[in-house]
Amino acid sequence: xxxxxxxxxxxxxxxxxxxxxxxxxxxxxxxxxxxxxxxxxxxxxxxxxxxxxxxxxxxxxxxxxxxxxxxxxxxxxxxxxxxxxxxxxxxxxxxxxxxxxxxxxxxxxxxxx
Amino acid sequence: xxxxxxxxxxxxxxxxxxxxxxxxxxxxxxxxxxxxxxxxxxxxxxxxxxxxxxxxxxxxxxxxxxxxxxxxxxxxxxxxxxxxxxxxxxxxxxxxxxxxxxxxxxxxxx
Numbered sequence: 322x323x324x325x326x327x328x329x330x331x332x333x334x335x336x337x338x339x340x341x342x343x344x345x346x347x348x349x350x351x352x353x354x355x356x357x358x359x360x361x362x363x364x365x366x367x368x369x370x371x372x373x374x375x376x377x378x379x380x381x382x383x384x385x386x387x388x389x390x391x392x393x394x395x396x397x398x399x400x401x402x403x404x405x406x407x408x409x410x411x412x413x414x415x416x417x418x419x420x421x422x423x424x425x426x427x428x429x430x431x432x433x434x
Numbered sequence: 435x436x437x438x439x440x441x442x443x444x445x446x447x448x449x450x451x452x453x454x455x456x457x458x459x460x461x462x463x464x465x466x467x468x469x470x471x472x473x474x475x476x477x478x479x480x481x482x483x484x485x486x487x488x489x490x491x492x493x494x495x496x497x498x499x500x501x502x503x504x505x506x507x508x509x510x511x512x513x514x515x516x517x518x519x520x521x522x523x524x525x526x527x528x529x530x531x532x533x534x535x536x537x538x539x540x541x542x543x544x
Binding site for chain 2: 364366377412419420424427
C-alpha cells in the first residue's frame with residue numbers, strides 16, 4: 322500500500338548542471354502529473370501522462386524541461402542547464418483515472434546554486 | 435486558462451473556533467473542486483472534494499460548499515485543533531490538471 326514515491330528528496334545543483342527527478346506512482350494508476358511549487362505558492366501544473374502518453378505538456382516553462390514515462394509507470398522529469406529560477410519543490414501526483422482523486426508524493430526540493 | 439483566487443492568505447484562530455477559507459474560480463467548465471492540506475516538508479494531502487453536481491459535502495469537522503453561479507467554493511473547519519495548523523490549498527479542474535489557489539496558512543492557537 323505504498324503511496325507516490327519521489328527521489329531524491331533534496332537535490333542541490335550547480336547552475337548549468339543537468340538534473341533528473343524520479344517519480345514512482347501508485348501501482349495501477351493510469352494518470353501521472355508533475356507540478357512545480359515555488360516557495361510560499363500553490364503548485365503549478367507542468368505536464369500530464371496517461372499511461373506512457375504525454376497528453377499535455379503546456380506547463381513546462383522552457384525547452385530545458387523534459388518528462389518521460391516510457392513504460393507507463395515510473396516517470397522522470399529532467400531539467401537541463403539548471404538556472405536559479407528553477408529552484409522549487411517538484412511534486413508528482415498519480416490518479417487511478419484522469420478524473421479521480423490525485424495522490425501527491427512528498428516532492429523533491431531542488432536548489433540551484 | 436483557469437484562475438483560482440484564495441482568501442485569506444493567513445488565518446489565526448483559537449482552538450475550538452471555526453475557520454473558513456474561500457476560493458473563486460474563473461472557468462465555468464470547472465467541475466471538480468478538491469481541498470488539500472500541506473504540512474511542512476510534505477506533499478499536499480486531499481482532505482475533501484466536491485463535484486459540481488452537489489452544493490455541499492461534509493466529513494466530520496470539515497465541510498465544503500459550492501456556488502456554481504457565483505463561481506466560488508469554501509472550506510469550513512469546525513472545532514479546530516492545533517493539529518489542523520497547516521497550509522490549505524483549494525483547487526479546481528475541468529478535466530485533467532488541477533489549478534491551485536495561492537494557499538492559506540492556518541494557525542490554531544491552543
